[in-house]
Amino acid sequence: MGLTKTALFTKQQNEIAAMAKALAHPARIAIIQYLIKQNACICGDLVEQLGLAQATISQHLKELKAVGIIQGTIEGASVCYCIDPKTWKRYQQVFAGFLKDVDFKDSSCC
Amino acid sequence: MGLTKTALFTKQQNEIAAMAKALAHPARIAIIQYLIKQNACICGDLVEQLGLAQATISQHLKELKAVGIIQGTIEGASVCYCIDPKTWKRYQQVFAGFLKDVDFKDSSCC
DNA sequence: TTGTTACATTGCAATATTACGATAAAACAA
């Protein structure tokens, strides 16, 4: 069917998966890293930097905006993008919480 | 085209994206959480727990095995799955490294 | 106004993912 059965899982599980999905493409990782390095930039900079078509970059930016990890502010004809500090902290917390230390038994399997 | 242009990105960016992709489905999050809670379990347990078809669970297990986050050992007719401690630590390090603290300028955007 | 620049959106093609029934394979019991 190709449709994830969201209802079978907890809210938390769906949230972690959705957050991971936003990071599940190298172009989006590259965008985030570039935004951190430059503090902020416009869409055109990313098109040059990454070597993907403008429409493609715009689509990736849309996805990152949808999960709230970046925000864009209109700056004349261009749009200035940057990391949203609040969502960034949430990402840190959620992933640190999920990837917590586990007390693995000796050679854990059976 | 539907084909990610892997060559445009660094090895590190591709790795982070691949690791995130493995976590980008709630069923796989649920499987990992259950494995941590129970220390280990067999495929049949997960089929009961999650309410997905056996073929579907088996497929998710295959993906998790492919990135090395879980390992399976044959135990008679069944297969015992558990978290791979080494890969788990790598996940912790990689995500902690990527989601590091950022010194956000005042209201960071432009 | 006309033209230009910067992005977003639309429409499409190629590929990937999700899900499951059916079937295969391997271990074991009777």
Added chain:
DNA sequence: TTGTTTTATCGTAATATTGCAATGTAACAA
């Protein structure tokens, strides 16, 4: 051996993702 249990794999359908050319839209300049 035959049957049962457990998991993997195959085949298929439905849906999602990736990528880009073309087009739309908004801001600005001349």
